[in-house]
Amino acid sequence: MxxxxxxxxxxxxxxxxxxxxxxxxxxxTRAAPKSARAQMKFLRTREKGSTKSLAERLGVSRKTVQRYLSGASTKPNKRLQETLVQETESEWQPQVRxxxxxxxxxxxxxxxxxxxxxxxxxxxxxxxxxxxxxxxxxxxxxxxxxxxxxxxxxxxxxxxxxxxxxxxxxxxxxxxxxxxxxxxxxxxxxxxxxxx
Structure with a gap:
């Protein structure tokens, strides 16, 4: 080959x-979360509340995750936005899938x-x-x-x-x-x- x-x-x-x-x-049957904060909150629940494992999953610092969860940051860069969308959709409505x-x-x-x-x-x-x-x-x-x-x-x-x-x-x-x-x-x- x-x-x-x-x-x-x-x-x-x-x-x-x-x-x-x-x-x-x-x-x-329902739309996945759209905002970065909502996506972070959803993914944190999938990581059993751990901001550390969520940060590792997204390839960002723990502080970055905390800023989005608190609402201090709202507009992620392109790479983080794509990762958030991909990770959220991969976990969204697992039973329906x-x-x-x-x-x-x-x-x-x-x-x-x-x-x-x-x-x-x-x-x-x-x-x-x-x-x-x-x-x-x-x-x-x-x-x-x-x-x-x-x-x-x-x-x-x-x-x-x-x-x-x-x-x-x-x-x-x-x-x-x-x-x-x-x-x-x-x-x-x-x-x-x-x-x-």
Whole structure:
């Protein structure tokens, strides 16, 4: 695997992880805290009231956390703001997120929409590789594999392979058309959206 392939795989993994995170945010029944103070208060409860562990989690000093909690500071720098949003959303409504993941893995499946390079046939045929816009409803078994890989911290290639297999089985190998076990190339992902 070349350095370019590794970089491409890392970008694809980031797009898949971002797609899953956006899909989970769409499940929220209440909006996550918006102000820096509210986000700090929420995250402090997740850290069992410890400002020290919250400061370590956010990569700031304990004094900075205390300033936001007291209201002395209200406008975080860009890095801290992004970290606050990311950490708050990752902890927000865990039961709603778990129920959505369970439903997708047991009965509902996922809807994956993307624009990427797909192909499995020789040049000059309709199956030849090209950039395609694809939107498919993948089965619950594929959804379970993708979500399990994401939860287990799968490597770039493992997560990529799980999504590629789900799309290939659903889009290219539809119900016994003689293409079972087909090797589909899935690369150069331009965008990817996932819905529960």
């Amino acid at each position: 070349t350095a370019d392939d590794v970089l491409r795989a890392a970008r694809t993994r980031a797009k898949i992880m971002d797609g899953i995170a956006r899909a989970e945010r769409a499940l929220f 778990a129920q959505g993941r369970q439903r997708a893995a047991s009965s509902g499946g996922l809807i994956i929409s993307c624009r990427a390079y797909f192909g499995f046939g020789p040049e000059g045929t309709s199956d030849a590789g090209r950039v395609r816009d694809i939107s498919v409803a993948v089965s619950s078994s594929h959804a379970a594999a993708i979500l399990a890989a994401q939860e287990d911290g799968a490597t770039e290639s493992d997560l990529h392979d799980a999504v590629a297999e789900a799309i290939a089985d659903t889009y290219f190998c539809q119900s016994g058309d003689g293409r079972a076990g087909l090797e589909v190339k899935f690369a150069d992902v331009e965008w990817l959206n996932i819905q529960f």
